[in-house]
Amino acid sequence: MTDTDATLDHQVRQLLESHWDEARGYCVPNPTTYPHLWLWDSCFHAIIWAHLGDERALRELDATLAGQLPNGLVPHMRYGGRRADSWLGPLETTSSLTQPPMFGHAARVLSRHGFEPSEQTLDRAKRGLDWLWRTRRTDDGLIYVVHPWEAGNDHSPRWDDFGAPGRTPDSYSRPARTAWNKARVHDVTFDDDGGAQWSSTFVVCPAAFNAYVAFNLKELAELQDDQELAARAEQLSEAIDTHLWDEDEQLWSDLPVVGGGASARVPTSDGVMPALVTQDRSRALASLRQLDDPHRFGAPYGPANVARSHPSYDPQTYWRGPAWPPLNYLFWLAARRWDLAGAAHTLASRSVDGSLHSGWAEYWNPENGAGLGAAPQTWTGLVIALRDPMTIAQGIGRVSPSEGVSKK
Structure with a gap:
């Protein structure tokens, strides 16, 4: 380990230690802004703990799935001793919505680092993915969400035509959009x-959310040698390529079911995420190369979330342009999957620079690295995974020899 790596390791460990809640067994993303447990945040925390060689990886993943409902839904929030400030459904201790199910990937990363999740935890992970498969699929075989919070990118310009404030770039207001989301x-x-x-106003099949589900199905399938999960991952990946590919943008777009309109095709970096699971090499490379293209998403401190040439692009505003650590981590996995070593190195370097320059912020301005949102934020510690030689050597997520065949 180099001195630089040791310093990064120390800083990330300090970050998670300072946000760790021993009684509840998880990290709060930020004690002031985010005092509860969030589903994909804690999955990322578990991954970070694993890279640090800390057994709290297992406790964090267990806590993430402990709020699972009897039907299998894994709530997007477990309340940290009190209810959230806004109404998130009829339940007292958790929200009624879900979030990207990163627990399949987290379980595999933990196992790779010598932390074996319990049978109970693995069963919960499988039931969580099964719930999405059974209850949230359209006739086209895609997974839908019923609220922007479920997709993770709740202020994305892709939602503007669902009646949300911000139907034109100059009319967007974060407070108004937050009130609309509530x-x-x-x-x-x-x-x-x-x-x-279901929702009477917002149902959509997002490209990124579908990619996350397919990716986690595949990761859990490989961990458990589960052919049913593997088949579902392949089936969903094919549905993504069939129904969501946008030839003009060379990205995957979202598919509105209830509400929505042309904004579903706004070029955002979410449209790159199916590179994690597609078997179409030409599409994967066409999308991934845009992450470093200055006319698209390429910026000095990591990929912008909205194409820099698009009227909606605002590098300072929540989900309207900033760079996000968890997205960078997933883009890095996708680049590694397709053996884009140079692109992966650039992503890693710019992500580390962004995390340090921003003060470990929740997200940052991709043009100048200025920290935005909550700071410090725990998921920004994911940059340690981008520098971990174990991940690189083991090729987590890499395309197998039988993959990478163009299917059109």
Whole structure:
């Protein structure tokens, strides 16, 4: 380990240690702004703990899945001793919505680092993915979400045509969009367990969310040698390529089901995420190369979340242009999968620079690295994974010899 790597290791460990809640067994992303447990944040925390060689990786993953509803839904929030400030459904201790299910990948990373998740945890992970497969699929075989919070990128310009404030770039207002998001929970219907089922105003099949589900199905399938999960991953990946590829943008776009319009095709870096799972090499490379193209997403401190040439691009504004550490980590995995060593190195270097320059911020301006959102934020510690030789040597997520065949 070089001195630089040792310093990074020390800083990341300090970051997680300072946010660790021993009684609850998880890190709070930021004690002031985010005092609860969030689903994909804690999955990323578990990954970071694993890279640090700390057994709290197992405790964090266990805590992530401990709020699972009887029907299998893994809530996007577990409340940290009190309810959240806004209404998130009828349940008292968790939200009724979900979030990107990164627990399949987290379980595999933990196992790779010598931390074997319990059978109970693995069963919960499988049931969480099974719930999405059984209850959230369209006739086209895609997975849908019923609220922007479920997709993770809740202020994305891709949602502008769902009636959200910001139908034109100069009309966007973060407070107005936040109020609109809160109001949309009242449009959601819930099942007997309190889990979100449908919405009268917002149902969409996001390219990134579908990629996350397929990726986690595949990761858990490989960890458990589960052919059913593997088949589902392949089936979903094919549906993504069939229904979501945008030939003009050379990205994958979102598919509105209830509400929405042309904004679903706004070029955002979410449209690169299916490179994690597609078997079409030409599409994967066409999308991934845009992450370093200055006319698209390429910026000095990591990929912008919205194409820099698009009218909606604002490098300072939440999900309207900044660089995000968890997205950079997933782009890095996709670049490694397709053996793009140079692109992966650039992503790693710019992500580390962004994390340090921003003060370990939740996200940052990709043009100048200025920290934005909550700071410090725990998931920014993911940059340690981008520098970990174990991940590189083991080729986590890499295309197998039988993959990479163009399917059109």
